[in-house]
Amino acid sequence: MTAHTALIVDDEPDIRDLLEITLSRMGISTRTAPDVGSAKTLLSENTFHLCLTDMNLPDGNGIELVQWIQKHSPTTPVAVITAYGNMDTAIESLKAGAFDFVSKPVELSRLRELVSSALKLSEPASEQEQGHDEPGLLLGNSPQIKKLRNQARKLARSQAPVFISGESGSGKELVARTIHMQGPRCDGPFIAVNCGAIPSELMESEFFGHKKGSFTGAVENKEGLFRSANGGTLFLDEVADLPLAMQVKLLRAIQEKAVRPVGDSQEVPVDIRVLSATHKNLADLVQDGSFRQDLFYRINVIELAVPPLRDRSEDIAMLAAHILGRIAKEYECDAAALTPHAIECLKAYNFPGNVRELENILERAFTLCDDDEIGEEDLHLGNGNSRSPAPTSLTEAKPDVDASMVPEGEIDLEGYLESIERKAIEQALEATRWNKTAAAKRLGISFRALRYRLKKLGME
Structure with a gap:
């Protein structure tokens, strides 16, 4: 196995020494450069599996170096070291093509996670660049779907938050799964959540978890979606449906890379990549005040449009x-x-x-x-x-249902219709001594339709 080599670009000797020691303990050999010019020279003459660069350098900045690497060595992941709390700079570096960012003062545990993720890109990069897709994902040969596959493949090599836009039913979750499966987090969990399907009063507990006894009904500790996705990807579908109060808490969790379970006084660090989607126009929702601009800015670092x-x-x-x-x-x-x-x-x-x-x-x-x-x-x-x-069910094909049979009050309509369908099939099978061909004829449907329904209703 080829030893990994990293390039460290920083004008502060103490920072360079810290990064060199940390990476050497991970079995990674390092080269260092104090400025953009010498970094470009080293990158031109050597192959690196990773580049770590400070944002502020004597002869330029980290974003300039990111752009240069994207052009001349696009398979080399580059992470940017930013000033503490400067999210604008971090987002700018991600848009320029940085793999990820880490803030000063550098947390060594966070740095090690970042480096490990980046190095995972070294091996599969060649296959990904050839354009192979996972079976069953993003099928098609149209120019639009080929472009989408190519964009997804490139975005899989980044940790930047991606906002996936597109009409309902166009395959936004499939795109999110593709990005996850082709990236360094493919061995981690992929957790998809429909933000519009969670009651607002349960949202904080669902996302961040809770401690036993923190509220009525909390009979045991709950991990929450963020921690369930640790080491992998959290896909927030229909993110536009989040209430404003939850948007604030979600923004903090994404920025701090930590969550605080309900009833707990301590924050728990999480290592996740956030992908989000909605069929609504988020920019319009920002304008009318129903979606926070700072959260929009944070999750919409890169937008990927799914064609209808x-x-x-x-x-x-x-x-x-x-x-x-x-x-x-x-x-x-x-x-x-x-x-x-x-x-x-x-x-x-x-x-x-x-x-x-x-x-x-x-x-x-x-x-x-x-x-x-x-x-x-x-x-x-x-x-x-x-x-x-x-007709999609026997009850629709045979609608002559006695009104007196329909229960009053609130009912589970789908379950009720299934029960009628199940009863009709059982009666037909009993009347024909379980001859499926004859039962299908008696029901007025094809043999294929009967087999399909038997399987769907679990009656085989």
Whole structure:
């Protein structure tokens, strides 16, 4: 195994000595430079696995060096040492292409974490640069998806907070997972949280955890999402839905890289990368005062836009084949394929719900088609953006339900409909002595649809 070598750039001899000692104890050989000019000379003549540079140097600054490295040695991760509390400078360095930053006075534990993460990029970098994608992630050959894959691959080599924008159902979480899986944190956890799905009164406990007995119902210690993501990535989906009071606490946790559990007097350090997303326009929300500008500035260091499906219709055939293969495998049914005309119909459709809508359309069509072939009539696309309703359950296909059977008051509608569906299937199977082909005919659905529902309802 090749020994790792790091370049340390700082005009203060004491800082250089501290960094050299720390890295040497990690088994890393070092070279040092007191200014930008000598650093560029060393970088031109040698290969380094990491560069640590101070922000303020006699003949320039760290950001200038970051930009030079990005141009001449883009596979070398560079971290910037900034003045304490100067987040503006830190964010500027990340935007310039720095891998990460560390503030003075340098905390050695934080420095070691940073160095370890940076060195993980040395081995897989060559494969990542060739453009290999993880199976099943960001499928497609359109220029838009190729550009997105390339951007995600580059951002995976950084620790900069990334804001992923795009319409609902366009695949923002998939992009976040891709960034996580291709970066140095791939062996750590990926924790995705829908910020709009957490009740406001439980938010602080969910994010930061709590101590046993800190409030009514806190019967045991809780780790919280930040600590669950330690060493990995925390993906904040629909971040625009956070209430203002929680935005303040989230900003502090991100900036301080520490959380304080509810009921605890001590902060707990966390090592995470934060990715966030929303389908809303955050800049507009900042203008109307419903989203804090300082938090927006902190999470939106780099923005990555996910294209809607209608803008990359050439990817639909590949996506559809992948989705249908996954459905067949999941429900242990024979695979189904789209007819050429059905593919053209999908390409002409506007997809207001994006990839998520494509998945729903194909899952329904999969259960309705005959002879393992999905035609235009199985898609039920309707005209333009609207689709004519198609039965997605036996209760919809057979809507003659006695009104007296419907319970009064609050009900779990989905569970209630499933119970009706389950009962209808059981009756059909019993009446046909468990002959599935005959039961499907009795129910007025295809054999494939019955197998699909048996699997989905856990009745096999």
